[in-house]
Amino acid sequence: GNSVTQMEGPVTLSEEAFLTINCTYTATGYPSLFWYVQYPGEGLQLLLKATKADDKGSNKGFEATYRKETTSFHLEKGSVQVSDSAVYFCALSEDFNKFYFGSGTKLNVKP
């Protein structure tokens, strides 16, 4: 079956530190992969996506590369800001009808 596993949080970083949040997946077919962000008290927002192997999704300084050989889609940012504090969810979908989400990783960025 399909599933997503992401690193447990919380992750606490100082401002301008490098961020990596690991995400690995299991899928029966060829899924599209997503990262969503949830700010306190709000719904999820799409951060970036990649629809095929070796694609790199990027947005707001965040990047993730679809690695089929390692079934991974790790989220990275070179220099985090306090405003990046949020919960980050990795997700997959094979058909854009059914979506599978990871458990979420809370990021705290200290000034």
Next chain:
Amino acid sequence: DSGVTQTPKHLITATGQRVTLRCSPRSGDLSVYWYQQSLDQGLQFLIQYYNGEERAKGNILERFSAQQFPDLHSELNLSSLELGDSALYFCASSVAGRKNEQFFGPGTRLTVL
């Protein structure tokens, strides 16, 4: 503001009761998705509707049901409520299934006492 509205924002009820959560998608969006977010289960996909018809089903209990009406708004009905049903319920909408971004509403927080 994503353009997706959900009502009510908060709902407190007792075990055994039945509630209805409502979602209005963004203007023009035909697909509606329902999710349950709880501390122990994370974010779980429940069900998707496309233009009034059920398109995909996830981990939705038999006590739960949903529908999408001709004006495209959707309702999620939860019955015989249990303490474990306490969670945030999110609705999301998209133009169509394939390759289109989902826009999430702010959620309805359900507390079952």
